[in-house]
Structures are given as structure tokens and as C-alpha cells.
Amino acid sequence: MSAQTNYDVIIVGSGIAGSIMAYQLGMAGKKVLILEAGQEVPVDRSGYMETFFKANAKTPESPYPPTTQNPAVSTAYNPLGLPDPAKENVPRYTVLQIGAWRNPKQCYFDYTPQPEHLKPDSPEAKFAFASSYERIGGGTTWHWLGTSLHLLPNDFELQTQYKQGVDWPGGKQFYQALVPYYEQATNEIGVAGDKEAMDELYRGFNVSPDGVYGANYDYPMPGIVSSLVDQQYEQAVSDMVYDKIKLSVTPTPQGRNSLPGERRQCAGNTNCIPICPIQAKYDATVTLGRALQTGNVDVFYRHVATNVQVDENTKDVVGIDYVTYQTHGGVATGGGTVTAKKYVIAAHAIETPKLLLMSKRNKACPNGVANHSDQVGRNLMDHIMYLAWGLAKDPVYGFREPLSTAGIESLRDGAFRKDRAAYRIEIGNEGWQWAANDPFTTLADFVFGQNNSQLNGDSVNQQGISLRFDPAMPANSSLFGASLVSTLNGIYTRQIRMGYLIEQLPDPENRVELSETLTDNLGLPRPKLTYQVREDYVRNAFVSAKDISTKLFDALGAREYTKAPSAPVFYGDKREVTSNNFEYQGNNFTFYGAGHIVGTYRMGDCRDTSVVNPRQQSWDHSNLFLVGSGVFPTVATGNPTLTLAALAFQAADHVLADLKAS
Amino acid sequence: MTDITGATADTMNNFIGLSAVLTGFATSIIAPTLDPVDIKSEYLPVFTQKITEESKDPTLVTTILQKYAALKAQQLSDQQIGTQMLAPDNGTNFVLACRKLIFMWYSGAWPTIIPATNKDPETTVSDMISAKSYTTGLVWQVMQAHPMGDSNYRYGYWAKAPAALSAYTGHQGGAV
Known part of the structure; x- marks a missing residue:
């Protein structure tokens, strides 16, 4: 196991939140390393287009690796030829798996069982989660729609205004503080409006x-x-x-x-979904490219973060362990630990809580990293x-x-x-x-x-x-x-x-946990979900x-x-x-999914009921930041990407301020 | 004369003619004079192979194309030819093959019909033949649009109604 120690900040995930953080930090002269579990951004998108054209089911994930459907392995019980997630190094949940949600040979997620004696209208009925995501360079913005609405001030005060759900910390003041960052996000994405x-x-x-x-x-x-x-x-x-x-x-x-x-x-x-063939639609590879052009950002692809190391005494994060692979179904080819001063996890609202929960072998964190509140993985929304x-x-x-x-x-x-x-x-x-x-x-x-x-x-x-x-x-x-x-x-x-x-309202029982029985090809536990309305x-x-x-x-x-x-x-x-x-x-x-995976490491102003503070900083580990739509306390009424991008700009300022102070 | 797929020029001509009659698109769309895409040369072997396999009748494709040629020689209208080609007395496999030919030209995919069950009605699933077949599917033309993911139009064209249907089917006045 090798250690690399020359970075200021390590970011897990190269989607829009991770790429914005990297770009802002790189521009400020900080040395940044991105660990991306998936494969690299291709030289051009013709290969993805070819896969899309040939796909029988033109689902949002259909263009992207690893393949979501392989007619060559089609059987009567698996007509579209869904791959076995146990044999993939970076499996992800896809739309085609929704109908197979109770079949772990086809579905990446494990699901908790239904309670007994449900009636058709029982509120306790459990459902398949209806949205999917990517694990590739550039993340899920490859197949976002592009909708770039600001949330409304009342979205930040659902409890105060309507006695439902929770407020965002600070309510409307939070919104006011976000306005300049919305402007940055709108510019970065290049919104037409x-x-x-x-x-x-x-x-x-x-x-x-x-x-x-x-x-x-x-x-x-x-x-x-x-x-x-x-x-x-x-x-x-x-x-x-x-x-x-x-x-x-x-x-x-x-x-x-x-x-x-x-x-x-x-x-x-x-x-636009599954793929814009001419990149007229913004995706995070744009910002990732800008980040790399600063000369201060490295990205390691096919590096799967497996553990967040925490110092037992200081409670600071002291490294991220990873394993590497070359091919989607091949063996692990190596591993190591990377270290920096500050750490950012930007791996989406399913994989981020999974990584935090997987890090429970730290003596200081038996319930997983950043999880003093027991809120990691909870309040999953769409x-x-x-x-x-x-x-x-x-x-x-x-x-x-x-x-x-x-x-x-x-x-x-x-x-x-x-x-x-x-x-x-x-x-x-x-x-x-x-x-x-x-x-x-x-x-x-x-x-x-x-x-x-x-x-x-x-x-x-x-x-x-x-x-x-x-x-x-x-x-x-x-x-x-x-x-x-x-x-x-x-x-x-x-x-x-x-x-x-x-x-959807935040519900603590709607949650991502770790499967006790199912793993991927690297031996890492798969997410186990509970999802109700x-x-x-x-x-x-x-x-x-x-x-x-x-x-x-x-x-x-x-x-x-x-x-x-x-x-x-x-x-x-x-x-x-x-x-x-x-x-x-x-x-x-x-119901259908909107692809808006939200809430599993929520932001709040109380360390016992939220995972990060209003700076998107872990309450438990001061040098750990969690970004992306997982911080949203409520799903609100707009598509989340513009807001999570604005929050990533804001978090970058907080990380820079902390680096300066230290 | 035989090309590399083993098809004679007559076979291909009959295939094109039959395809045009059944789809309702002009031969100028099915097989343009200048045809760099040349999807017909991809479809004829697929059609031959699939129909032979599914019907277990090695002569069925030839029978179909010869019947078309005979009707064409009688100088019948497209409507009359199509009606006779799809007449039940040609046999189930014969008619189904003609219908699958229509589906292939429109979708670029080869269909499989899933019979009805007690619970579910009859449905169709299909296998995309190639990237090229997806983008040349006539279904995008009949809706006066373009293949999803393969637009040759320019920004903002969608604010106006498209060209007349005849520009897409190759048949003047929108009629065959």
C-alpha cells in the first residue's frame, strides 16, 4: 500500500459537485486529487452514442459503462440481459433494475422485506427506489435534463410556513446567502433563461x-x-x-x-436524457476539464474509495483508502491510501452514505464516519x-x-x-x-x-x-x-x-444501509434500501x-x-x-423517479439531528466536507442540480477559508 | 448477378419494391439512388435469416418475393399489391413475415411477439439490429422529426411546423 501526501484536498467523486470544488480550489492554487470510482471521461462521445443507438431499452443509463443490458446473456427470466452486480467492480442502480428490485442477481440494491399483512393502501408499503445514477467521470450530469430553476425561499422554510418537514438551517437567510452562489452556478453551467x-x-x-x-x-x-x-x-x-x-x-x-x-x-x-450527442447540454466534464486546466488538479480514475480513515484522538480524517481495477469484471489490481489536509466526499446521495457507513472499522466511529447523529443514510428523497x-x-x-x-x-x-x-x-x-x-x-x-x-x-x-x-x-x-x-x-x-x-418529505425510515449479504466484485457491501411513501x-x-x-x-x-x-x-x-x-x-x-437523489447526509443547525452543519462540514470531523444533493434537508420544488452546484461553490469557499486559517 | 450476400439483383429489387409497398414510403426513401447508408443491404440478409429460422421454411422468403414480383408484373396499385401480400390465405408465416418486414423498416429492430397470457395482452419486444438501423428507422420520418439523438436540424427549428409529410415519405401529397 502506497501513500501519497502532497495534496491539500482530496475529493471523492468527479460529478458536478466534486468538479466544482476541484475547479475552485485548483484556481486558488490548492493541490487537489479527485478519486473517481468509474472510468475516465472518453476522448469523444461517439463510443457512448454507438452504445446508445444499439441499446434495446433507451434508458438514461443505456450509453454508459459498464453495460446495462447485454442481449447475448438474455434468458426467459432476464430478457434484457441485465448483468449480475456481484460480478461488477462499480455496479450502479439502473432504471431496468426497478422491475427486478427483489432479485439481487439483477438489482444492485438490496431491499428490506415488506412488513406482513399490507393492504393495497397501507402507508407502510415499501417500494423500489425509482431513480438511478452513474459512476463514471463526470457523474450523473451525463444524463441530467438540464433544468436550472432556483428553489423558492419558502422551500427553505417548509416547517415554519406550513408545519411540514423541516426548514433548511437559517431558513430564508440561508437562501439569501446562497444567492451569489446561485449566480456562480448559473454562470458555470451556462444557463439559457x-x-x-x-x-x-x-x-x-x-x-x-x-x-x-x-x-x-x-x-x-x-x-x-x-x-x-x-x-x-x-x-x-x-x-x-x-x-x-x-x-x-x-x-x-x-x-x-x-x-x-x-x-x-x-x-x-x-x-438530453440519455445523452446529448453534441454536448450542447452542459455536463460536469466541462467543469472537470476546467479544473484540470488549472494545473493543480489530478484525477485518478478506477479508484474506488473503500474507507475514510479517522484519527482516534483528534477525530480528524487522516486518509482515504482505495482499491483499483482495470476492467469492469476483473480482479482488484491494487490499492492504497491518499492523504491531504481537507477531505470532500461528493459521491452522490447513495454512494456517499455507503462509504461513510463502510468506514465503521475506525475505532472512533463504530456507526460509521460522520454519523454521531445516526442520520447518515436516512431521509432518502426524490x-x-x-x-x-x-x-x-x-x-x-x-x-x-x-x-x-x-x-x-x-x-x-x-x-x-x-x-x-x-x-x-x-x-x-x-x-x-x-x-x-x-x-x-x-x-x-x-x-x-x-x-x-x-x-x-x-x-x-x-x-x-x-x-x-x-x-x-x-x-x-x-x-x-x-x-x-x-x-x-x-x-x-x-x-x-x-x-x-x-x-417528498424527509422520512428517517427511508434510508440507505449496508447490505449484510450482498457485495460487488471488489467485495464491498452493496446498498440496502428502505423506501416508503x-x-x-x-x-x-x-x-x-x-x-x-x-x-x-x-x-x-x-x-x-x-x-x-x-x-x-x-x-x-x-x-x-x-x-x-x-x-x-x-x-x-x-410513481416514477425524477433522478433527484436527495437527503442522506442532511444539513442542519443541530449536531444531533443532522450530518453536516450549514457549511456542509461534518459535525464530527472538522476537516471533512460532504457535498451534493445529499445535504438537502428537503427535496423542495425545483430540480436539484443548480442548487447543489451553488452549494458546492459555497463549500469551496469554506474549505479555502479553513485552509487559510490552518 | 449475385452480390456478396448471395442475393441477386432481382431479389434486392423485389425486396425494395415490397418494402416500399408495405411501409408506405417511396422507393426513393427506401433505396435512394445515391445511398451511402445502404440500409437495404443490411436488412435483406437479416430478413432472410430471421424469417428462415423462425418459419423453418427455407423457401419462404423466396416465395414472398416472387409473389410480390408476380403482382407487380400485373401492374396492380400499391394498395392492391399490399392487400394481396397480407391476405390470410397466404398463410400465417407468410403474412407474419411481411408484417415483421414493416416493423423492421420502421424501427430498425427485429421484433418478437410475446403471446397474450391470462394476465397480459399480446406485446412486442425487439432487438436493435445496429446503430445505423436505429437512425434510419422510418418511424422518425413518419412523425416528421428525426431519430432521437441524431438531429440534422439547427437550433430553434422546432418553433415552426416541419416540412410536409410528403417530404419525409417521398410520396407527393402525403398519399401513397
Whole structure:
């Protein structure tokens, strides 16, 4: 085992939080080492694109190594050929594993068992976690959407304002302190945004624009051109009021180029997730590159952190142990310890708590590092999503834009928030691709006479309206030639989809632990999850989302195709149990993930109830900082990346101040 | 004349003609005069191999293409040819092969039909043939868009309606 000791700061993880920290520290002349578990940033993205094009399931993870699906090993019980996580050195949780959540031969996570005697609507029901992440150079921003909304001041005071969840430390003061860092994050990402539209939105929430951006600040690029889909919504919702709030459509500030610059202008590939083929969308490899260009930053790829060493007496972190590998399924090729003055863990809200909990062999930390509070791994959250989809009256020509260019943000805050979770409504530009695996489902229906899209049979929607696309055609039509062309064209060009990002509350029982029985190929324990949606507060938002969707489709003159999910199955054959279905107030619901993994090393102003202090510094170890969305006390009402980026800029200042002081 | 896949020029011509009739796209789209992508040369061997394997009938592909050639020789319309090619009295395997040909051209993937069970309706799963087949799938053309992840358009084009459907299908007026 070798030791390397010439660094000021060691950072675990090269995603957006780690890369921003490295860049800021490197610019300040500090020597920084990044340990990245995954493989290096490729010279260009053509290899990832090739993998994506060939993938049968175009899931968010499909382009990235190690492979998520290998048809060559497909079997009846594993049709997509999911790899065995026990045989991978850096396995990660993928969307394809959700349906296999009770099968550890296919699913990276271990899950705690269901309690006995559940009813379909039991709040204690456990679910599969619905979001995934990457372990590669540049991290999960490879497949982020790019949405770059500021959180709202009330998001930081959920307890004070609405008696729900917790406040962020300092509440609105925390937000005010973050404003200049939001500005830095917006610049680093290169957000394209329409300030006037956002000012109007914030005024609706009683927030002065200066309180959002800082005086005289604007977005670095003009807003992305809105889609024809957005324009339909703009006209339709302008007269709508819901929960006593007037609705409006707001163009989404987003991390993609509206002007040519260091990166190309967005060309409307409609593929931000899984991968932007031309890097018009920002990803953390941009900032990682800037960090490396400072000349002060090294990055070691395929270095998997295995233990955080803590001095028994001082409680300071004194090193990070790692193991190395060359190939994804190969043996460990070495290992060692790296040391520095300060340490930063930026390994996402699943792998960060895993590493902290794995470090329990330190005599001073029998419950794991930074875990005096017993909060490490707890309060796992996501925006759990309700999807609604339909056919517009006239063609709106989706599948041509960034995946989303606007949303209905009006219901992110309001008096209703004392009774039910808030949500933002993302307007999709990708037809039913997410909702129904189109264009392939509808295609198969009209080629083979099936009805999985509900367009080609006797299906009726939840309002009792017939869903057959062309009433003049018989059910289960098999078409060819001109009628196939006109039918498919009529359908695809009208497809619309809304996604509701529902705010989940922090629940200490929703947690990441270490599996006692399952390991990866390096012998490291795999995460064990418990994930529930216990609060009526959150479940009420599903009822609300379902209700407003129907009203929105009515206002659009659209026909709703949202498919009611099957009843939940909690017991029995592991291939038959449902992963995300629940019943509430007589409705069956299913939820989807937003990829917003939050809360597992939360920030607070009390060392007994939080993992890090408002400086994102461990309460227990003064030279250890934890960054990323794991510090969020609540998931709030905006996509988390801009905020976690702002927090990383802020944490970099704290680390620099501490280095100076020492 | 036989090319490297063993297909004769007639075989390929019949394959192109049949594909155009069944998909509703013009031969100028299925097999352009200048065709650097040349997806037809990838599809014909896949179609031949898969249909032969699945039907266990080594003559089925030839039978299908010969039937098409015979109908074409009668100078029938595309609609008439398609209807006759898909007529049930051709046999289940014959018709299914023609339907799979449609699916392949549209999706770039080879389909497998999963029969209905007590619980689930009939569904289709598919294997992507190649990166090239994904990007040349006609499904992206019929929606007047581009393959997801392979846009040849420029910034902001999405704010206007796309070109007429006929520009994508190669058939004037949107009709075949």
C-alpha cells in the first residue's frame, strides 16, 4: 500500500459537485486529487452514442459503462440481459433494475422485506427506489435534463410556513446567502433563461427578482426557443385557476446552449436524457476539464474509495483508502491510501452514505464516519413523479426539441402546502416516449394489431371516453402502406405528456444501509434500501395531480390516455410483485423517479439531528466536507442540480477559508 | 448477378419494391439512388435469416418475393399489391413475415411477439439490429422529426411546423 501526501484536498467523486470544488480550489492554487470510482471521461462521445443507438431499452443509463443490458446473456427470466452486480467492480442502480428490485442477481440494491399483512393502501408499503445514477467521470450530469430553476425561499422554510418537514438551517437567510452562489452556478453551467418570464413567476410567489438573482444579474444566455407543444399549453392554461392559484406556463431555464460558444448550440436532438450527442447540454466534464486546466488538479480514475480513515484522538480524517481495477469484471489490481489536509466526499446521495457507513472499522466511529447523529443514510428523497399523457387536438410536432422547454411552475408554492405536497409540472416534448415507450409501442400496435398504446382497441380512459384513434377503423387493426403512414403520423404528431415532480418529505425510515449479504466484485457491501411513501401529505399530491391533469387536457381540447396502473402486488413471486404501485383514496397510482437523489447526509443547525452543519462540514470531523444533493434537508420544488452546484461553490469557499486559517 | 450476400439483383429489387409497398414510403426513401447508408443491404440478409429460422421454411422468403414480383408484373396499385401480400390465405408465416418486414423498416429492430397470457395482452419486444438501423428507422420520418439523438436540424427549428409529410415519405401529397 502506497501513500501519497502532497495534496491539500482530496475529493471523492468527479460529478458536478466534486468538479466544482476541484475547479475552485485548483484556481486558488490548492493541490487537489479527485478519486473517481468509474472510468475516465472518453476522448469523444461517439463510443457512448454507438452504445446508445444499439441499446434495446433507451434508458438514461443505456450509453454508459459498464453495460446495462447485454442481449447475448438474455434468458426467459432476464430478457434484457441485465448483468449480475456481484460480478461488477462499480455496479450502479439502473432504471431496468426497478422491475427486478427483489432479485439481487439483477438489482444492485438490496431491499428490506415488506412488513406482513399490507393492504393495497397501507402507508407502510415499501417500494423500489425509482431513480438511478452513474459512476463514471463526470457523474450523473451525463444524463441530467438540464433544468436550472432556483428553489423558492419558502422551500427553505417548509416547517415554519406550513408545519411540514423541516426548514433548511437559517431558513430564508440561508437562501439569501446562497444567492451569489446561485449566480456562480448559473454562470458555470451556462444557463439559457428568460429573465423576464422568471421575474414574473417569482413575483407571483412574492419574491423580488433581486432576491433571486442578485442586483442587475441576468442569465448568461437567452432562453431556449419554446416548442409548439409549449405554445398549445400557453394558450390553454391562461384562464385556469387551480387551488386558488392562477396558472401560467413558464419557459424553463436550462443548461444548454442557445448561442454557439465553447459548446455547440442545441440542435433539438430530443435526447438530453440519455445523452446529448453534441454536448450542447452542459455536463460536469466541462467543469472537470476546467479544473484540470488549472494545473493543480489530478484525477485518478478506477479508484474506488473503500474507507475514510479517522484519527482516534483528534477525530480528524487522516486518509482515504482505495482499491483499483482495470476492467469492469476483473480482479482488484491494487490499492492504497491518499492523504491531504481537507477531505470532500461528493459521491452522490447513495454512494456517499455507503462509504461513510463502510468506514465503521475506525475505532472512533463504530456507526460509521460522520454519523454521531445516526442520520447518515436516512431521509432518502426524490421527486416522485406522476405522469399524464394524451393526444392533442391538432398536431404539435414533438420529438424535435430538447426534452422539455417549459413547465407550469405556478403550483410550486401556496397555502395548499399545509395539506399536500407541492409540485411543478414539466411539459414534455418527447411524445409518449417516456410514458408508453413510444414510438415503438404504437408502431407494434398498428403493425401487428395489438393495443398496448390503447389507440387500437376498445380501451376507454378514466373519464369513460373511447380511446380508439380512428373510430372508423376496427379494433386491433393491422395496417400497411398509406393508412399506416397517416395513422402513425396523426398519432405521433399529437402526443403530449406532463410530468409532476412531487415533493417528498424527509422520512428517517427511508434510508440507505449496508447490505449484510450482498457485495460487488471488489467485495464491498452493496446498498440496502428502505423506501416508503408514508405521508398522506405526499399521497394527496398524487390525487391532485390526477385531478388537474384531466382539467388541463380538457382545457387543451386533448384526449387523455393516462393508463391506470395495476393494483399493487406486495407478496409472492418476485417477478410478479409491483415496484412502485400503491392505492390511495380508491385510486391505483404508480410513481416514477425524477433522478433527484436527495437527503442522506442532511444539513442542519443541530449536531444531533443532522450530518453536516450549514457549511456542509461534518459535525464530527472538522476537516471533512460532504457535498451534493445529499445535504438537502428537503427535496423542495425545483430540480436539484443548480442548487447543489451553488452549494458546492459555497463549500469551496469554506474549505479555502479553513485552509487559510490552518 | 449475385452480390456478396448471395442475393441477386432481382431479389434486392423485389425486396425494395415490397418494402416500399408495405411501409408506405417511396422507393426513393427506401433505396435512394445515391445511398451511402445502404440500409437495404443490411436488412435483406437479416430478413432472410430471421424469417428462415423462425418459419423453418427455407423457401419462404423466396416465395414472398416472387409473389410480390408476380403482382407487380400485373401492374396492380400499391394498395392492391399490399392487400394481396397480407391476405390470410397466404398463410400465417407468410403474412407474419411481411408484417415483421414493416416493423423492421420502421424501427430498425427485429421484433418478437410475446403471446397474450391470462394476465397480459399480446406485446412486442425487439432487438436493435445496429446503430445505423436505429437512425434510419422510418418511424422518425413518419412523425416528421428525426431519430432521437441524431438531429440534422439547427437550433430553434422546432418553433415552426416541419416540412410536409410528403417530404419525409417521398410520396407527393402525403398519399401513397
